[in-house]
Amino acid sequence: MNEFETISRYFKPLTQGRPEALGLLDDAAVLNIPEDHELAVTTDMLVAGVHFAADALPQHIAHKSLRVNLSDLAAMGAKPLCYQLAIAFPEKPSAAWLATFTQALQEDQKTFGIFCSGGDTTRTPGPLTISITALGIVPKGQAVKRSGGRAGDVLILSGPVGDAWLGLQCHFAQDDKTLLYFTEALYKPVPRLDWAAHLRTHAHAAIDVSDGLIADTAHLARASGCSAQIKTTPSFFSAAGFEMIKTGQIDERALLTGGDDYQIVAAVPPAALVHFPDAIIIGQLMEGAPGDIKVQGLAGETLQFDSLGWVHF
Ligand code: ADP
Ligand code: MG
Numbered sequence: 001m002n003e004f005e006t007i008s009r010y011f012k013p014l015t016q017g018r019p020e021a022l023g024l025l026d027d028a029a030v031l032n033i034p035e036d037h038e039l040a041v042t043t044d045m046l047v048a049g050v051h052f053a054a055d056a057l058p059q060h061i062a063h064k065s066l067r068v069n070l071s072d073l074a075a076m077g078a079k080p081l082c083y084q085l086a087i088a089f090p091e092k093p094s095a096a097w098l099a100t101f102t103q104a105l106q107e108d109q110k111t112f113g114i115f116c117s118g119g120d121t122t123r124t125p126g127p128l129t130i131s132i133t134a135l136g137i138v139p140k141g142q143a144v145k146r147s148g149g150r151a152g153d154v155l156i157l158s159g160p161v162g163d164a165w166l167g168l169q170c171h172f173a174q175d176d177k178t179l180l181y182f183t184e185a186l187y188k189p190v191p192r193l194d195w196a197a198h199l200r201t202h203a204h205a206a207i208d209v210s211d212g213l214i215a216d217t218a219h220l221a222r223a224s225g226c227s228a229q230i231k232t233t234p235s236f237f238s239a240a241g242f243e244m245i246k247t248g249q250i251d252e253r254a255l256l257t258g259g260d261d262y263q264i265v266a267a268v269p270p271a272a273l274v275h276f277p278d279a280i281i282i283g284q285l286m287e288g289a290p291g292d293i294k295v296q297g298l299a300g301e302t303l304q305f306d307s308l309g310w311v312h313f
Contacts, residue, residue, distance in 0.1 A: 001095070003121055010098040011085065014105055014116035020082065021117045029117035031082065033137060040078035040136040040143055044068045048127035052187070053171060058097045060187035061130060062104035068210065069134035070112055070191035071262040075208035077144035077200035078136030080112055080193065085119035086131040112193060142200045149205035149224030149267030151287040156279035158192045158264040160238040161213045165258025166250075181240060189262035195276075199264070202272040212259040215309025217282070218293045220265060227288025230295045232256065232303075235280045245298070252298055259310040 015021035046065050048054045167186030199206050207220045221228035234242045244250045297303045
């Protein structure tokens with residue numbers, strides 16, 4: 001099967017027959033943006049051996065590649081519209097790989113309300129690389145930025161952190177017992193699109209947690225010209241994650257900085273907390289050196305960190 005047959009057989013169904021994609025037979029998609037809306041556009045590139053294990057399953061690669069982008073849209077308060085899918089293959093992909101990969105994308109498209117508008121397919125002398133650009137729509141002027149936070153805002157978190165990092169450790173340790181649960185967290189993060197509309201209406205600032213809770217909260221604080229204070233509580237972690245801290249198997253700092261969580265941290269005025277009933281309160285923004293962050297551990301002590309989170313270089 002050549003490149004064009006591959007596109008027609010495996011990628012065209014991802015367009016769900018949407019006219020904007022022009023059947024993947026033209027040079028570009030032609031999109032229609034609803035009046036009084038803006039486009040939020042984000043790209044995330046995933047490289048085998050860096051963002052996912054070289055032997056990761058095609059469905060895991062598919063879920064993760066799309067969901068990390070949807071998480072960015074959620075953090076901006078945007079509603080998914082469509083996405084562009086660029087893939088560089090180190091070798092000709094098998095029909096089975098393509099079928100499983102695109103079926104997983106189909107599933108997520110249905111779950112999260114998005115279609116594929118096009119992409120690019122190429123060969124590489126390097127590792128398998130997937131780059132997705134997701135487009136979302138947001139009412140004009142209502143995109144939620146990292147920079148809108150103010151001193152006195154409460155910092156809230158949409159769900160537990162650390163499970164994806166634990167998934168990675170299980171993978172390294174080949175620990176089959178806990179692998180399944182944590183592998184889900186690593187490869188099938190749930191983008192918090194359910195928060196998008198609330199963020200637009202009630203939050204001053206938001207960021208999604210990819211680098212690590214502490215690092216990304218510091219990013220939000222810096223962009224907002226504030227310092228931040230975090231007070232760690234058991235509610236920051238899943239029951240399984242907290243159990244591992246309690247039993248001394250891992251250090252809470254590993255889960256606070258591990259990253260790949262794809263939860264959302266938002267800065268909201270105290271009066272708006274009622275609109276986020278499921279939120280975990282993690283701390284607050286304060287007047288102080290922009291990006292400075294002070295973290296209190298579970299036992300009440302001030303935590304020191306070698307690194308606040310993931311950096312590529
Ligand atoms: P061009 O060479 O003009 O860029 P391509 O041959 O790369 O065109 O692509 C032809 C069509 O197939 C385009 O509509 C493009 O969006 C689509 N396409 C190519 N690769 C992918 C892919 N991996 N996923 C989805 N659509 C793709
Ligand atoms: Mg092309």
